[in-house]
Amino acid sequence: MGKNIFRNELADFKPYVQGKPIEAVRREYGLDRIEKLASNENQIGPSPKAVEAIKAELAELNFYPESYPFDLQRELSEILGIDEEQLVLGSGGEGVLWQAVLTFINTGDEIVLADPTFDVYRISASLLGAVVVKVPLKGMGFDIDAMLASVNEKTKMFFLCSPNNPTGHIASQAEVDRIVRELPEDVVLVIDEAYYELASFSPDFPKDSIAIVGRRPNTIVLRSFSKTYGIAGVRIGYAITSPEIAARLRGVGPTFKINRLAIAAARGAVKDVEYRDMYAAQNATARQMLLDYYETKGWVSFPSYTNFVFTDTGLDSKWLFEELQKRGVIIRPGVLWGEKWQTWFRISTGTAEQMQYFIDMTEEVLR
Numbered sequence: 001m002g003k004n005i006f007r008n009e010l011a012d013f014k015p016y017v018q019g020k021p022i023e024a025v026r027r028e029y030g031l032d033r034i035e036k037l038a039s040n041e042n043q044i045g046p047s048p049k050a051v052e053a054i055k056a057e058l059a060e061l062n063f064y065p066e067s068y069p070f071d072l073q074r075e076l077s078e079i080l081g082i083d084e085e086q087l088v089l090g091s092g093g094e095g096v097l098w099q100a101v102l103t104f105i106n107t108g109d110e111i112v113l114a115d116p117t118f119d120v121y122r123i124s125a126s127l128l129g130a131v132v133v134k135v136p137l138k139g140m141g142f143d144i145d146a147m148l149a150s151v152n153e154k155t156k157m158f159f160l161c162s163p164n165n166p167t168g169h170i171a172s173q174a175e176v177d178r179i180v181r182e183l184p185e186d187v188v189l190v191i192d193e194a195y196y197e198l199a200s201f202s203p204d205f206p207k208d209s210i211a212i213v214g215r216r217p218n219t220i221v222l223r224s225f226s227k228t229y230g231i232a233g234v235r236i237g238y239a240i241t242s243p244e245i246a247a248r249l250r251g252v253g254p255t256f257k258i259n260r261l262a263i264a265a266a267r268g269a270v271k272d273v274e275y276r277d278m279y280a281a282q283n284a285t286a287r288q289m290l291l292d293y294y295e296t297k298g299w300v301s302f303p304s305y306t307n308f309v310f311t312d313t314g315l316d317s318k319w320l321f322e323e324l325q326k327r328g329v330i331i332r333p334g335v336l337w338g339e340k341w342q343t344w345f346r347i348s349t350g351t352a353e354q355m356q357y358f359i360d361m362t363e364e365v366l367r
């Protein structure tokens with residue numbers, strides 16, 4: 001018998017389960033109309049300024065990209081009001097998360113996170129041999145007491161996803177302040193703000209995360225271009241952290257993390273404030289449409305600060321998911337986050353027309 005050729009951690013490794021691609025649903029059910037509302041993608045299309053910038057870049061594809069995208073580093077740090085040395089770009093927010101985990105995790109280190117939360121923290125850290133400490137939510141919020149109580153000598157990273165995916169709720173200012181005050185300095189605090197631009201329209205969303213990095217250097221604030229600017233397909237995101245951590249993060253992983261089209265797209269997107277605000281307004285309208293409908297059904301949702309809503313229908317979500325899929329509407333059944341959530345589902349916002357289609361199809365399923 002030969003030796004096990006695979007990395008030890010792969011023995012019980014559970015990779016990410018992607019929602020079914022549109023093409024697969026089309027093949028399976030032979031449908032004309034399919035609305036994929038499962039992955040929190042922007043449904044109104046990419047930022048036009050990003051598309052323009054990509055077109056202009058196409059003729060340069062024979063050249064490698066800059067491993068340090070000089071102009072984008074300068075332009076984005078200016079907009080954010082930070083030093084360029086604090087900014088780390090990566091292949092999506094997810095790519096930056098992998099860089100962070102590669103930078104900090106040794107076998108046996110512990111990470112603390114909420115349950116449910118964004119699955120990439122668990123996936124990346126566990127592959128490197130980390131022990132994942134999951135702290136269940138308390139009602140419709142984080143259990144900050146329990147999360148802080150889970151921190152010990154072995155804790156290396158503490159993940160706060162705010163707004164949280166899949167629920168959409170946030171950590172309040174008081175909760176963030178408390179974490180900053182009580183988390184030991186030598187634990188890396190990751191604040192994942194992939195939905196920052198959408199959440200920042202709400203007055204109660206804490207907006208001082210960048211200032212935390214100034215006071216607490218072992219902090220990483222994560223942001224993304226995927227959701228708000230509609231360029232999930234090119235893969236670019238970034239972190240704001242201390243210069244010391246930033247230098248380490250840049251050094252790990254592939255030399256060329258971000259391709260030319262992604263760099264160009266982001267340079268276009270950051271200038272597209274109009275598009276960002278238009279999307280945020282449209283998102284708020286769509287979200288309200290969902291909430292109004294759920295109210296007529298007596299369904300409860302987490303308060304959403306994002307472009308998705310997490311809702312309890314009291315019905316088996318796997319059944320609802322399958323029935324909706326047959327009708328061309330793709331949602332995310334709650335059971336993916338554990339048995340406890342089997343009557344819940346997550347749906348991304350879209351145009352008013354898409355929301356109405358979802359409502360019509362749901363009514364058809366329920367009849």
Ligand SMILES: *Cc1c(COP(=O)(O)O)cnc(C)c1O
Nearest residue numbers: 092093094118165194224226237
């Ligand atoms: C979408 C998302 C990300 C990162 O998305 P990228 O497309 O990789 O930039 C990170 N965290 C959360 C919570 C997300 O929902």
